[in-house]
Amino acid sequence: MTAELVMRLGAAAGRYFRRDQQEHRVVIGKDTRLSGYMIENALTAGFTSTGMNVLLLGPIPTPAVGFLTHSMRADVGVMISASHNPAYDNGIKFFGPDGFKLSDEAETEIEAILSKGVTLAAPENIGRARRIDDAMGRYVEYVKTTFPNKLRLDGLRVVLDCANGAAYRAAPNVLWELGAEVIPVGVSPNGHNINSDCGSTSPEAAARKVRETRANLGICLDGDADRVIILDETGAVADGDQIMGLIASNWAREGRLAGNALVATVMSNLGLERFLNSQNIGLERTAVGDRYVVEKMRAEGFNLGGEQSGHIVMTDYATTGDGLIGALQFMRSMVETGKSASQLTQVFDPVPQILRNVHFAPGKAPLATDCVQAAIAEGEKRLGAGGRLLIRKSGTEPLIRVMGEAEDQALLDAVITSICDAVSSVS
Incomplete structure (x- = not known):
């Protein structure tokens, strides 16, 4: 992704959204x-x-960009981030005026404008750019409103791993202001260490810190803080499926789970599905x-969804x-029930x-080859229903x-190994 390509992409997106002569604005955040x-x-x-007039937010979580796009x-x-990927990758995420990510159709239209070339504004009509110094503070204050006013985090010792990423300042501030004792990990970004041996994709360092400090729990975010996983007091990992299962059952009991259903991807564990069915x-x-x-949530009116990887929507x-808001929902359960993290993270047996x-x-294109297709077909036959x-x-x-x-764990391992070997042989 070169600077020239990015500049042309910005111009194409600007032309897509600026379809008249009125004043228009774009907010840009980054990890x-x-x-x-x-x-x-x-x-x-x-x-x-x-x-287009540009408002620069600086380093800030992805969900903050969605929130501020709508709020401002x-x-x-625009969020500049490759999420959980290594530092040498980068990407661009677009949000519409409602704060939700752009649809595939809108992105296709922007790509079409990019390929055809962009008509630039007249010199007297070019936009201005300014920095928004209190962007992080606005987000911090909003996140705190999602936690019940009557509750505090007093007495909770929390290891917080920010993956040397976008939430390295916002997340510790939120938890500290709500009363928690925060033990920070991954809060010293240098441009190269985002997601490096830290964060939700590498929770080992945070798990060690939980055990060393006898913390009540650990929270691991990813580079742009839209994912979270929870560590219990022993350092054991609870993924997004366990967190979603807990929140879904709590919200259903409170009568606030819209559609009485959770939206998840095909990756979510069968154990989650069985647990939810047992709770109707x-x-x-x-x-x-x-x-x-x-x-899916917007089309059918659901209010809770996510992924096993820790996206909790x-x-x-x-x-x-929003990894931070997801973590607060988990800690809310700890405060209200008095239960330990380990009691709350084992919602179902995966x-x-x-x-x-x-x-x-x-x-x-390994998946298009005959040998890989044959290995997949054989694996499906061996696993059966x-x-x-x-x-x-x-x-x-x-x-x-x-x-x-x-x-059958042994059978599963044999099937997966066979398919991986087939993919490797043509890769």
């Missing part, structure tokens, strides 16, 4: 990657060249990706996954599940993700 400086400047040049009456919001709560499955979860509070990633070379497979290409990295579930 802590070194390349964020380059991309931020290039986007600013592109947007202002079409007459902007026409579009429905489970609506979608394709992998928080975008598809949110689309609560449309009562946010327009996208069915054995294996997920492996296999790299493939650029230009290759008691198991399932989900094989897909990653949307962000050159990986084939191979996932399977079955009660």
Whole structure:
């Protein structure tokens, strides 16, 4: 992603949203990657060249961009982040004026404008850029409103791993202001260490810190803070499925679970589905990706959804996954029930599940080959009705993700290994 391409993309998006001569604005946030400086400047040049006024938020979580896009009456919001990916990657997420991510159709239109070339504004009509110094404070204050006024986090010792990412200042401030004793991890970003041996994809350091400090729980966010996983007092990991199961059962009991159902992806564990059924709560499955979860929620009126990876989407509070708000919902249960983290994270017994990633070379298409298709067919036959497979290409990295579930762990391992070997042989 070059500066030139990003500038042209900003201009195309600016032209898409600025369809008349009225004043228009865009808010831009970023995580802590070194390349964020380059991309931020290039986007600013592109947007202002079409007459859009740019409001720069600085390092801030992805959900804050969605919130502030709507709050500041902007026409579009942009988050510069590659989420949980390594520092050498980067990406751009667009939000519409309602604070929700743009649809596939809108992004296709922007791409069409990009390919045709953009008509720039006249010199006297170019936009201005300014920094919003209190953007993080606005988000911090909003996040605190999602936690009941009558409750505090006094007495909770919390290890908080911010992945050296976008929430490295906001998240510790929220928990401290609500009364928790915060033990920070991953709060020293240098442009290169985002998600490096820390955060929701690498919780080992936080788990060690939980045990060393005898903390009540650990919270691990990812680089742009739209994901969360919880560590109990022993350092054991609870993924998004367990957190969603807890919140869904709490909200159903309180009569606030819209549609009496949770929206999750095909990756969510069969154990979650069985637990929800036992609570007379429905489970609506979608394709992998928080975008598809949110689309399903908005189309059918659900207010809770997410992914096993830790995206927890609560449309009562946010327009996208918000790791910090998800963590507060979990801690609310701790405060209200007096139960330990380990008592609350074991909502259901997961069915054995294996997920492996296999790299493939650029230009290759392993899933289209006969040998991989044959291995998948054989695996499905061996697992039968008691198991399932989900094989897909990653949307962000050159990986084939191979996932399977079955009660028989040994059989499952053999099937997954066979498919991964087949993918490797043509990669």
